[in-house]
Amino acid sequence: MRRRENLKKYDASVIEEEILQKWEKEKIFSLKSKKSDPKFYMLEMFPYPSGEPHMGHARNYTIGDVIARVMSRKGKNVLHPIGFDAFGLPAENAAIKNGIHPKESTMSNIEKMRTALKRMGMSYDFSSEIITSEPGYYRWTQWLFLVLYGMGLAEKKEAPVNWCGSCQTVLANEQVISGRCERCSSPVEKKVLSQWFFKITGYAQRLLDDMEIIKDGWPERVLTIQRNWIGRSEGAVIDFSLYGKDCKGSDVTVPVFTTRPDTLFGATFFILAPEHPLVESIVVGDEYIKEVSRVKKLISGQSETERGDAETEKIGCFTGRFVINPLSGEKVPVWIANYVLLEYGTGAIMAVPAHDQRDFEFAKKYNIPIREVISPDGIVHENTGSAYTGEGFMVNSGQFNGLESVKGMKEVTSLLEKREKGRFEVNFRLRDWLISRQRYWGAPIPIVYCDRCGTVPVPEKDLPVLLPYNVDFRPTGLSPLAYCDDFVNTACPSCGGPARRETDTMDTFVCSSWYFLRYCSPHDDRAAFDSAEVDYWMPVDQYVGGIEHATMHLIYSRFFTKALFDRGLVKFREPYNNYFPHGVVNLGGAKMSKSKGNIVNPSEIYNKYGADTLRLYILFMGPADSPVDWSDSGAEGSYRFLGRFWRLINDNIGTIKKAGYTRGTAARLPGDREKELMGKLHRTIKKVTADILERFNFNTAISAIMELVNLACKYRDEVPEERKNVAIVKEVTIKLLLVLSPIAPFITEKLWMEAGNTASIHRVPWPDYDPEMAKEEFLTIVFQVNGKLRDRAELPADISVEEMEKAALASGKVKKFTEGRKIVKVITVPKKLVNVVVR
RNA sequence: GCGAGAGUGGCGGAAUUGGCAGACGCGCUAGACUUAGGAUCUAGUGGGCUAAAACCUGUAGGGGUUCAAGUCCCCUCUCUCGCACCA
Numbered sequence: 023m024r025r026r027e028n029l030k031k032y033d034a035s036v037i038e039e040e041i042l043q044k045w046e047k048e049k050i051f052s053l054k055s056k057k058s059d060p061k062f063y064m065l066e067m068f069p070y071p072s073g074e075p076h077m078g079h080a081r082n083y084t085i086g087d088v089i090a091r092v093m094s095r096k097g098k099n100v101l102h103p104i105g106f107d108a109f110g111l112p113a114e115n116a117a118i119k120n121g122i123h124p125k126e127s128t129m130s131n132i133e134k135m136r137t138a139l140k141r142m143g144m145s146y147d148f149s150s151e152i153i154t155s156e157p158g159y160y161r162w163t164q165w166l167f168l169v170l171y172g173m174g175l176a177e178k179k180e181a182p183v184n185w186c187g188s189c190q191t192v193l194a195n196e197q198v199i200s201g202r203c204e205r206c207s208s209p210v211e212k213k214v215l216s217q218w219f220f221k222i223t224g225y226a227q228r229l230l231d232d233m234e235i236i237k238d239g240w241p242e243r244v245l246t247i248q249r250n251w252i253g254r255s256e257g258a259v260i261d262f263s264l265y266g267k268d269c270k271g272s273d274v275t276v277p278v279f280t281t282r283p284d285t286l287f288g289a290t291f292f293i294l295a296p297e298h299p300l301v302e303s304i305v306v307g308d309e310y311i312k313e314v315s316r317v318k319k320l321i322s323g324q325s326e327t328e329r330g331d332a333e334t335e336k337i338g339c340f341t342g343r344f345v346i347n348p349l350s351g352e353k354v355p356v357w358i359a360n361y362v363l364l365e366y367g368t369g370a371i372m373a374v375p376a377h378d379q380r381d382f383e384f385a386k387k388y389n390i391p392i393r394e395v396i397s398p399d400g401i402v403h404e405n406t407g408s409a410y411t412g413e414g415f416m417v418n419s420g421q422f423n424g425l426e427s428v429k430g431m432k433e434v435t436s437l438l439e440k441r442e443k444g445r446f447e448v449n450f451r452l453r454d455w456l457i458s459r460q461r462y463w464g465a466p467i468p469i470v471y472c473d474r475c476g477t478v479p480v481p482e483k484d485l486p487v488l489l490p491y492n493v494d495f496r497p498t499g500l501s502p503l504a505y506c507d508d509f510v511n512t513a514c515p516s517c518g519g520p521a522r523r524e525t526d527t528m529d530t531f532v533c534s535s536w537y538f539l540r541y542c543s544p545h546d547d548r549a550a551f552d553s554a555e556v557d558y559w560m561p562v563d564q565y566v567g568g569i570e571h572a573t574m575h576l577i578y579s580r581f582f583t584k585a586l587f588d589r590g591l592v593k594f595r596e597p598y599n600n601y602f603p604h605g606v607v608n609l610g611g612a613k614m615s616k617s618k619g620n621i622v623n624p625s626e627i628y629n630k631y632g633a634d635t636l637r638l639y640i641l642f643m644g645p646a647d648s649p650v651d652w653s654d655s656g657a658e659g660s661y662r663f664l665g666r667f668w669r670l671i672n673d674n675i676g677t678i679k680k681a682g683y684t685r686g687t688a689a690r691l692p693g694d695r696e697k698e699l700m701g702k703l704h705r706t707i708k709k710v711t712a713d714i715l716e717r718f719n720f721n722t723a724i725s726a727i728m729e730l731v732n733l734a735c736k737y738r739d740e741v742p743e744e745r746k747n748v749a750i751v752k753e754v755t756i757k758l759l760l761v762l763s764p765i766a767p768f769i770t771e772k773l774w775m776e777a778g779n780t781a782s783i784h785r786v787p788w789p790d791y792d793p794e795m796a797k798e799e800f801l802t803i804v805f806q807v808n809g810k811l812r813d814r815a816e817l818p819a820d821i822s823v824e825e826m827e828k829a830a831l832a833s834g835k836v837k838k839f840t841e842g843r844k845i846v847k848v849i850t851v852p853k854k855l856v857n858v859v860v861r
Numbered sequence: 862g863c864g865a866g867a868g869u870g871g872c873g874g875a876a877u878u879g880g881c882a883g884a885c886g887c888g889c890u891a892g893a894c895u896u897a898g899g900a901u902c903u904a905g906u907g908g909g910c911u912a913a914a915a916c917c918u919g920u921a922g923g924g925g926u927u928c929a930a931g932u933c934c935c936c937u938c939u940c941u942c943g944c945a946c947c948a
Contacts, residue, residue: 242865250865278948279948330946332946359946362946363946365947366948380946449947573944642885643873643886650874651872656873658887659886712877719875721873721875721885721886722874722876725885803881806880809927810929811881848928849880851929854881855881857880857929858928
């Protein structure tokens with residue numbers, strides 16, 4: 023065995039500390055080069071500063087960092103910024119609990135996070151950091167609110183909204199996960215409140231259409247999630263008019279949305295959502311008033327979750343009133359039912375029990391007639407056990423009888439249109455984005471209410487509307503700002519009279535809907551962003567972050583970008599050309615969580631093994647887009663690899679240095695071992711480059727590097743020192759350092775210095791591979807008989823098909839299986855195999 | 862229920878275009894060095910049958926296409942994710 027009495031042990035913490043200081047001194051965190059270089063905007067979703075970064079952050083930021091570093095080394099001018107999504111509930115909740123002001127805790131958390139990110143070797147330009155809770159940032163968030171307000175895209179309206187009783191605030195639809203609060207998991211209730219909304223629904227179609235622009239750079243599954251969320255459905259709105267002269271609203275029409283206008287003749291009843299405003303006014307007679315209010319109470323007693331569950335029993339009652347079917351003229355009874363939702367469509371439906379399972383169940387329960395109007399075979403059937411929801415031929419439908427249902431949809435709607443009783447319509451599931459929050463730690467909505475002038479936007483020159491510092495921020499259901507007289511009372515910007523400020527703050531997703539623009543000119547105090555800079559850098563070339571934001575941040579920021587495009591403020595319609603969703607990091611098969619106590623923090627790992635080990639292992643664990651399970655012994659394996667790498671490079675440096683003054687060794691002609699090593703080196707460079715930049719397969723890139731290290735170790739150990747080809751040892755050593763440097767920036771920098779370099783390795787261009795060198799001289803060719811592997815041979819890579827065949831047929835092992843049988847044919851795949859088919 | 866994706870050794874995973882299944886790593890076994898080893902190095906490691914070789918078998922299960930299937934097609938099962946009484 024070799025002796026290494028002079029070799030320093032791989033001591034990650036000493037090395038990394040030294041290198042950090044060197045970087046700090048040389049200020050080389052930023053990857054920006056010059057504007058004439060092609061730009062590359064590498065962005066990772068910025069973190070909420072919760073304290074120490076967690077493993078998910080480490081994974082997210084390591085992936086981004088590696089891509090950014092490789093791109094920079096490939097000659098790109100790289101913008102790789104970091105900042106903090108610093109407004110939000112946790113800081114405020116913590117403040118309520120322990121009395122520390124959200125600003126203090128946020129700032130101290132940011133400090134911790136910044137330090138940790140640096141410690142992990144992230145190549146951020148820390149001088150352009152942004153913090154969304156700083157007035158210098160939220161001033162422009164408020165400005166953008168006013169831009170949207172000016173475009174008519176911000177609107178205060180009364181609507182049933184999601185209320186989280188635990189967080190004491192309203193939530194956007196996207197923040198309700200199966201009836202529960204996205205943040206605290208407590209059940210969400212419905213409340214009717216007047217709140218600020220951004221009219222994202224007006225952009226629903228464009229959010230769908232513009233997927234065309236990004237479809238090559240986004241995973242299909244993310245677009246699918248967004249498509250489902252937007253939930254476009256085509257159909258018709260049909261007006262039913264209320265029947266009855268004894269009521270003042272006899273000319274009232276009630277529109278319904280349906281995707282199946284072809285089933286109109288099968289509408290045997292009609293349902294209003296219990297909360298539908300019409301319910302109050304149409305119900306007459308003590309008997310009905312009593313019954314309806316009893317059922318309404320019953321339904322409102324059901325929680326959102328319960329009512330939203332398809333398993334929940336359908337309940338409802340007859341209102342005593344009727345509507346008129348606009349085509350058949352039939353009198354149709356009006357019911358209320360828990361399964362009809364006020365928020366979707368028009369809050370009313372025509373119920374077609376024969377062709378809708380829900381209506382079917384309801385009709386069965388309450389003995390409402392079921393009438394078949396679509397028949398798969400055109401023949402009228404009696405009593406089916408369930409609703410038929412497929413296509414077919416129209417029956418029981420007057421003049422439409424015999425028509426195919428698909429055509430019927432169009433023809434029925436056209437007729438309705440002609441009679442002004444309906445029209446084609448597209449409906450979306452997407453709701454407007456509720457941005458008001460009744461909480462303190464957010465950007466104040468820059469609006470003033472004046473008795474004389476009404477709702478008045480705060481003039482641009484008066485921004486920012488500062489968040490007051492001294493506030494009692496205990497949640498009461500009203501914004502804490504409402505109790506802050508100095509804040510609330512103001513002068514109307516329009517008439518100068520007394521006025522009150524809006525006291526709600528903005529959803530933090532507003533802050534993160536434009537931060538990618540701010541990064542382009544982070545210190546600009548004259549504008550939200552500098553157009554020239556934005557024109558240069560945007561759109562983001564590669565975005566990395568968790569897929570859990572598919573229907574939130576990723577939709578909101580797409581919407582924002584489109585609004586700004588319409589306003590002429592930006593020249594692009596989509597903010598992120600490419601998006602890569604990384605997978606989560608679990609522990610013991612479950613999500614890491616404080617409450618379960620199954621947490622491994624990045625700091626534990628970098629304190630014990632160093633940041634290089636953390637980075638290497640987190641990438642090596644598995645494909646970057648799938649969930650992975652943390653394993654301590656796996657991390658140790660990565661540490662061992664770095665130790666082996668350390669010894670190899672040190673030994674090689676020794677070999678190179680020694681050869682420097684014992685002339686002659688360098689000129690040795692390459693033999694088989696050298697050719698093998700060089701071939702492997704160049705194939706490795708090729709694979710690592712493609713795996714990182716094209717496939718995001720960091721795990722296979724690393725395994726390729728490991729293979730090369732294994733081979734280089736063999737060369738070191740098995741070839742006597744005096745017979746080594748030093749030129750080749752040198753090339754392998756340098757390029758190994760280069761390909762590992764984006765992944766393990768510390769150890770490679772240290773070894774680079776040991777090898778006698780003074781400039782940072784992170785400024786050295788990415789190595790190209792030589793296609794000639796990467797070629798294999800010999801290939802293992804597989805010989806099969808009837809598709810079964812029987813033999814293999816090392817054959818020259820350029821061997822002809824005929825010679826391959828000849829070699830295969832000459833193989834003893836092949837002969838053994840072909841003997842006495844008839845060779846039907848021989849299939850030869852160049853560079854791969856020969857398959858002899860016998861009978 | 863609808864939509865999307867996945868299922869490969871003891872474990873994480875690899876196999877990029879249908880062409881050597883299990884790269885790389887963890888774990889394990891044996892050995893070397895050693896006062897010691899939880900450092901390092903060497904060898905082995907899907908299962909079966911073996912002294913060994915040879916051979917057979919093997920990618921959730923079943924069927925199919927093909928000279929050839931982890932990969933393509935059909936059915937079944939399981940898991941993950943998204944949406945979910947959306948009219």
